[in-house]
Amino acid sequence: MAEGLLIVNEAACEAVVTRGAAFAAVESTFAAMATGEAWNFPVVREALGHADALYGFKSGFDRAGMALGVKSGGYWPGNAAKGLTNHQSTVFLFDPDTGQLAALVGGNYLTAIRTAAASSVSIAHLARPDAKVIGMVGAGHQSAFQLRAALEQRDFEKVVAWNPHPDMLPRLQAVAEEAGLPFEGVEREELGAQADVIITITSAFEPLLMRDWIKPGTHLACMGTDTKGKQEVDPAILTAATVFTDEVAQSITIGEAQHAVGHGLMGEGDITPIGAVINGTHPGRTSEAEITLFDGTGVGLQDLAVAQVAAKLAEEQGKAQRIAL
Incomplete structure (x- = not known):
């Protein structure tokens, strides 16, 4: 291992970590989690x-990928007015063999791209192969990352979207147009009627989508609920769906499943780690009419995986700094 501390700033992360690289890193991490080769430590969020x-x-250790570290940061809702992103974070990587601090990696871009990678992994493994319309619920900063990543997983022909503030929808329209796809801003009930795949990426504390609006065969990736009390969809959607997640323990406590579980509508055993589908130990979708749902709570191991990629590539490409400790 090289001596000194590697510093990888936000610009370097954006320059070297592609959507493809993030997808591969997150997919491998989910697979390792499902076999017990990687695990997350308890989350502190206040x-x-x-x-x-x-x-x-958020922290953890991936023995398969030899990634050890912690992401420190959070959500500052007033940042947008200051010209900053609301999510602010830094990843600390440690040498698993010695415990020495190995790298400091900017976490803002990586948080967005790893969250998008998680939903796109779920689409790749769970959405119907013939999915044609993708629906976006939420048009904040991370929504563009989500949509770009998702569009690479199926041969989509249209994008529909809803946001509580419609003036933000042009962000998603621009992504659709760069992909050469038609875009339509719609009401939520209409979004459910049209969409074969739905991504929710909001900070909501109430259900934005109701069970009756979701058609058979839909795949939902619920990506916004990562704190106790948050909620994006009707709990009845989860009971009607086959539910997958990044980590079951987080899903039932701080993820979208917390509400269905809290109301006694489902239990821990009703939720499958998506890594089991990646590894081939769970079949994933089993019919065209099946509703599938991915509860993306966001785990520390995702951050460590993409930060490790950023550190490796940035150093190889001369975009990182190394300083003496």
């Missing part, structure tokens, strides 16, 4: 009582 911010730590 309201600061200042700037309406949520702050916390």
Whole structure:
């Protein structure tokens, strides 16, 4: 191992970590989690009582990928008005053999691209092969990352979207247009009627999609619920669906499944790690009419996986700095 501390800033991360690289890293991590080769440590996530911010730590160890570290950061809702992204974070990577700090990696771009990679992994493994219309619920900063990644997983022919503030929809329209696809802003019920794949990426604390709006065969990737109390969809959707997640423990406590589980509508055993589908130990979708749902809670191992890729590539390409400790 090289001596000193590697520093990889946001610009370097954006320059070297592609959607394809993020997809491969996250898919491998989910697979390792399902076999017990990688595991996340308990999440710390607290309201600061200042700037309406949520702050916390996500960490873990992937023995298969030899990634050890922690992501420190959170959500500052007032940042957009300051010209900053609301999510702010940094990843600390450690040498698994010695415990020495090995790298500091900017986490803002990586958080967005690894979250998008998680939903696109779910689409790749669970959506119907003939899915043609993708629906986006939410048009914030991360929505564009989500849509770009998703469009690479199926031969989509149209994008439909809804956001509580319609003036933000042009962000998604621009992504659709760059992909050469028609775009339509619609109401939520119409979105459910049209979409074969739906991604929710909001900070909602109430259901935005109801069970009756979801047609047979739909795949949903619920990516916004990562804190106790948050909610994006009707719990009845989960009971009607085959539910998959990044990590079951987080799904039932801080993920979308917390509400269905809390109301006694489903249990821990009703949720499957998506790594089991990747590894071939679970069949995934078993019929065209089956509704599938991925509860993407966001795990520390995703951050470590993409940060490790960023550190390796940035150093190889001369885009990182190394300083003495």
